[in-house]
Amino acid sequence: MNEIAQRCIAIIAKAKNIPADSITLDTTFEELNIDSLDKINISFEVEEAFDIAIPDNALGSLKSVGDVVRGVEQLVAAKETSGSTTATS
Incomplete structure (x- = not known):
């Protein structure tokens, strides 16, 4: 798993007060x-x-x-490419 x-x-684990090792990339928000x-709170963090x-x-x-991880990866990559902190997709 990458950084x-x-x-x-x-x-996410901190926001929900659960152990991080109980969460995988396949874990849904519903679960x-x-x-x-x-x-909203997680997005701010x-x-x-x-x-x-x-x-x-x-x-x-x-x-x-x-979904969160893939979105962050895309936004970080876009930021590195453009040098901007705002990206749209």
Whole structure:
């Protein structure tokens, strides 16, 4: 598992107060009882941790931990390419 995945899992585990080793990329938000408020709070933490901006319209499409990781990977790659902290997809 790469560093981005590990950091995202740690953020989600902390937000839900559960052990990080109980979360995989295939774990769904439904399994973790993550609601829309949790998604917003987690997105703020992820944005701060990676110095990225997650588009508001992207939050609704996040259904699993893997979705978060893939989205962060894309935003980090776009930021590195453009030198910007904001990316759109």
